[in-house]
Amino acid sequence: MTIFWVVALAGLGLIFGSFCNALVWRLRGQELLHEKIEKLRAKKKPTKTDTAELAEAKQELQTLSMSKGRSMCSKCRHSLAAKDLVPLFSWLWLAGKCRYCRKPIEDTPLLEAGLPIMFLVSYFAWPLGLQGYGLLAFVAWLATSVGFAALTAYDLRWYLLPDKIVWPLAVLALAQVVAHAVVFDGGWSVLLTALWGVLTCSGIFYVLHMVSDGTWIGGGDVKLGIVLGLWVGGPLQGLLVIFAASLFGTIASVPMLLQKKLGKGSVIPFGPFLMLAAVVVMLTGQRLIDWLDRLMITV
Numbered sequence: 227m228t229i230f231w232v233v234a235l236a237g238l239g240l241i242f243g244s245f246c247n248a249l250v251w252r253l254r255g256q257e258l259l260h261e262k263i264e265k266l267r268a269k270k271k272p273t274k275t276d277t278a279e280l281a282e283a284k285q286e287l288q289t290l291s292m293s294k295g296r297s298m299c300s301k302c303r304h305s306l307a308a309k310d311l312v313p314l315f316s317w318l319w320l321a322g323k324c325r326y327c328r329k330p331i332e333d334t335p336l337l338e339a340g341l342p343i344m345f346l347v348s349y350f351a352w353p354l355g356l357q358g359y360g361l362l363a364f365v366a367w368l369a370t371s372v373g374f375a376a377l378t379a380y381d382l383r384w385y386l387l388p389d390k391i392v393w394p395l396a397v398l399a400l401a402q403v404v405a406h407a408v409v410f411d412g413g414w415s416v417l418l419t420a421l422w423g424v425l426t427c428s429g430i431f432y433v434l435h436m437v438s439d440g441t442w443i444g445g446g447d448v449k450l451g452i453v454l455g456l457w458v459g460g461p462l463q464g465l466l467v468i469f470a471a472s473l474f475g476t477i478a479s480v481p482m483l484l485q486k487k488l489g490k491g492s493v494i495p496f497g498p499f500l501m502l503a504a505v506v507v508m509l510t511g512q513r514l515i516d517w518l519d520r521l522m523i524t525v
Contacts, residue, residue, distance in 0.1 A: 235349055238368075239342030240313035246341070246376040247333035251300050252290045253388060254380070259283050259290070302327035314338040337375050344371050344505075353511040359410040366402040367508070370395055370457070374501040377450070381497040387446030392453065399456035416459075423455035426464025447496055454504040462515065463507055470503035471496065 266272065266280045289295045289303070297306040304326040310316050317335045324331055345368060352367075354360035373395040377387055403420045406412040428451030434443040455464055479494060507514065 231349060232346060235345040235368075236342040239345040240338055242372045243338035243341035243375065244311070244313040244333075246337045246372060246379065248297070249292060249376050249391075250379045250383070251332050252292060252295070253390060254384060255290045255300075256287060257388070259287050263287075299324045299326060299329075300332040301329040334379065337379055341372065341375055344375070348509060351509040353509065353513075359406050359412070362405060362410075363402050366398055367457075369398060370453070371505075373398075374505070378498040378501060381446075381495040385444075385493060385495050387444070387450055387497050389449070392446065392449045395453045396449070396456070399453050403456055403459075419459040420456050422461045423457070423459040423464045424452050425455070426461045427451035427455035427458070427467055430464075430468060443496070447500065450497055450500060454500060458504055458507050466507050466514065467500065467503045470506055471499040474499040474502055 263280060263283050266276050266283070269276055272280070289298075297311055298304060299306065301324060304324070307325075310320070310325055312319075314335055317331060317333065317338070320331070322331050322335075323329065348364070348367060348371065352360070352364055354363050356364060373391050377391050377395075380391070381387055400420075403416060407414070407416040428448055431443045431448045431451045435445060435448050454467055458464060458467055475494060475496060478499070
């Protein structure tokens with residue numbers, strides 16, 4: 227049975243990694259088109275060219291739809307054949323270039339390779355068991371991992387955490403908390419623990435965001451803190467997420483500082499480090515807290 231789940235989760239990870247790649251660049255294209263459409267509509271005296279551009283932008287929105295648009299190259303817009311859509315293996319077979327225009331494929335193979343690993347690590351390290359609420363939470367966690375992967379790719383590219391991904395993740399996280407409290411008899415303590423997690427993760431970020439006028443922490447990180455807080459729960463776990471994210475960010479920044487790739491005004495997206503920290507805290511659970519307790523006693 228374990229072999230079955232390993233193969234199944236690895237396959238699902240490949241498929242959803244490919245989905246994330248498509249979601250990221252299509253969502254970015256949609257955001258840019260919406261901005262263009264708003265500017266064109268704001269003109270008091272639009273020209274024939276403006277009208278034509280508006281119609282073209284609306285048509286392009288349909289093309290970039292995840293539900294209506296066909297799979298295509300992000301550069302030449304050529305429809306992709308089935309042999310071009312095999313997750314990871316098609317990218318390797320084509321050496322990272324579009325079969326039709328020979329330009330580099332915008333999709334990163336890291337998502338398609340990383341999500342199967344994430345799914346398998348979650349399966350073997352899952353702290354809640356795979357029965358009852360534990361099974362429900364595991365399925366919700368896998369879906370959340372897909373969202374984390376898409377947010378990470380988006381934030382690293384464009385320094386943004388789009389609401390179209392963050393808010394559905396927040397709804398999903400809240401739904402599993404409510405299910406735990408009501409359906410699986412977790413009671414008010416589950417809701418209170420989740421509330422403390424949100425107040426810790428998102429609340430601290432909100433204060434930093436307001437005090438710095440958005441220069442220290444972006445609004446997207448504040449919203450992401452709601453998702454992370456609902457999952458890890460509790461003030462201690464929330465503080466661990468913030469501490470671990472800061473540690474990961476520092477470790478990643480030091481080599482770039484030494485190589486002078488970062489300057490005084492450089493910006494590093496914090497979202498990926500927050501999500502990585504949440505994964506560590508979520509999967510290690512009480513074991514991490516117990517280890518820190520023993521370490522503090524020893525020191």
